[in-house]
Amino acid sequence: MPVQTDDFGEFYEASYRRVVGLVAAIVGDRQQAEDIAQEAFSRALTRWHRVARYELPEAWVRRVALRLTVDAARRARRARIMSTLLAAGQRGASSDRYDAHDPLQATALSVALMRLPLPQRQVLVLYYLADLPVDDIARDCGISVGTVRARLAAARHRLHRELTESDEEVPNVR
């Protein structure tokens, strides 16, 4: 493909870990996070002439990756065997569970995070892990700033409640 791979290489090296990290926090699975991040970057690569002209190419990749986490959740809803496996490995079950192949270590935080509905989880991860302001989260998720704030508040409340209740059971969270 006629892309300037040198320029893309620099961008890829600089931003891959941030993207794969936030995807991992959303999906809770290493292999799936790598898969989604690589898919998002590969799409950027194939249209790099265009993406490179954007003010924030990483935001484009992030947006694609977020969309792919939604696609993955759709697939997981259609077929549930891996959800069952994941539920067996962790506590509780969520309708947004993924077809995990290599789940990250289960901690109280991760279990509580995975129990959040996907939209809340996306917002929370973008806010706390990626340190994005709500305006940028709204742009990445394609929702209003007010919706971001509402989801963030709900996610924070629910996460706090879950972690407080599980404090005595799992020592990973203070």
Add this chain to the structure above:
Amino acid sequence: MFDDSLHGQLADWVRPVTSLPIPDIRVLRRRARRRGMRRVVTVAVVTIVVAAVAGGVTASRAGTGRPAGGRPVAPQTAPPRIVIHGRWQPAGPLPSAGASPAVAPYIVIPGYGGAGGAQVRNMFTGRTIVTIKPLPGQYVIGAAAAGDDRTFVLQAEMGGQQQEFGGGKVGPQQNPTTIAFDELRLGSDGRPLSLVTLLTVSARDAMAGFAISQDASMLAYANSQNNGFETVSLATGARRSWAPPDSGTVSGTSLSWAGDQTLAFEWLAGDNRHPPGLGLRVLNIDAPGNLLQASRLVIPYGQYCGATAACQDGQLLTPDGSKMLVTRVAADGQDYADSVAEYSASTGQRLADVTPTIQTPYAGPPCVPLWTDPSGDQVISFCGEHGERYDDGHLSRVTLHPPMYGLNFGAAFVW
């Protein structure tokens, strides 16, 4: 509250991912597609064993082919060693010209279930016909279809170690040693008649991306050693290695046969950023010369990808070799315009749009051609979130039940 520590805890939790080496750029596209094939999740593993594992003394026919001659080619190791298992039989007849898609209802989903088998479904009803357990020691990672809608070839990994999860072994093998190509024959009711291994090759040489000819006699599979592909006659063992010149690459998932001599592929740029003849090409596998000399450019890259858009690896060569069905992606402001178009394979002229055009801000879900009758008069595609039927100039929506869409849609099943 916990706000102050949340960033740190999240960062610590995902560190096993963020501390990994960054994958090489060259494998981005290929790896994503390969992984996509492993991502088809399942409801249950109800297995019907169709294993006809005859012992069979294998006849090694390694080295009977010759590397492409002519211009310098990409670094080429010795031709991959392959083993033909001698169980090939011709596929059934093609549908008649202009046949309704109803004659070909079956799709095969590779990598189904934790055991890595395959599943046969009716694309129009969504009904599961059968879930097939893989042959012993195999994990199915890909599938290709011959022209009769009853003969399929499965690509399976062998060797290596399977991952453990939740007390059981699931998922594909790590570090497989061998790739097997197995033939799956279905009866008219979609239920399997046989599943046998046709050919095995070292896992170092074969990668995701392969195609079987209309009569199931010729196999083409992507060669990870030379970024090209191999063509192998399953009937005679004759083979040929096709390496792209100028360090270019062939998209392994772009391979599509017409008859048993003509193969379409997408030639992409490698280190040379401005190679001549970039795009969709048609190869005569009996012609002399290297990959470019033996093939001709049908559709230049820019005609189906636009100036800054992306290819989607979506083309089909009609079984009679007269037309190509190609995913077109054009930049349209901040969005992309996706559709499937039919081109003449002889002139490259765009003949018809076989789907509506959809606008999308993303690369996916793309428009992809899924099935065609021998002449391209009848075409079924998936575009956006709908099945689309092209009936000799007329477009209509058709109800389809693909197993998934979104990530690597086209790699999730074969029709």
